[in-house]
Amino acid sequence: MPLELSASAEAFLAENHLCTLTTLRADGSPHVAPVRFTWDRGAGLARVMTTASRRKVLNLLADPHGRAALCQASGPRWITLEGAAAVSDDPSRVREGARRYARRYASPPPYLPGLVVIEIAVDRVMGLY
Known part of the structure; x- marks a missing residue:
């Protein structure tokens, strides 16, 4: 069941601001990268378009239970x-x-070889919005 967010949280997610994605390297240290994302309220998924060779992808592929x-x-x-x-x-x-990226940012994501999508099944939300 997708997480229910408040109207103020949904409104803030619809705004276009600086965003970062944090994953963990094999040694447990955080890797933080600036990204663009989309929020799919119905599915409870945040999506990030990137390429298969990026560190964030490699970190997630190294841990099948990664968050x-x-x-x-x-x-x-x-x-x-x-x-x-x-x-x-x-x-x-x-x-x-x-x-979804094209709809949010009014242009398609850069087409690069090895394009992949990171899907985050959101189960925790924190913030001040």
Whole structure:
């Protein structure tokens, strides 16, 4: 069952602000990268488009039970979406991620070889929004 977020959380997620994705390296240290993302309220999924060779992807592939944290901030307001993360190169999942990205950012994601989608099944939300 997808997580129910407050109207203020949903409104903040719809805004376009600086966002970071945190994954863990094999040694347990955090890897933080700036990203763009989309939020799928119905599925409870945050999606990040990237390429298979990126460190964030390699970190997640190294741990099949890996989790990720996506944080959006604007001044004193912030929200973190956390959950189990999976990487997919399935064409239908990548297309859906790209479609949502294009709708949110008014342009498609950069087409790069090895395009994949990171899907975070959000089960924890923290923030001040």
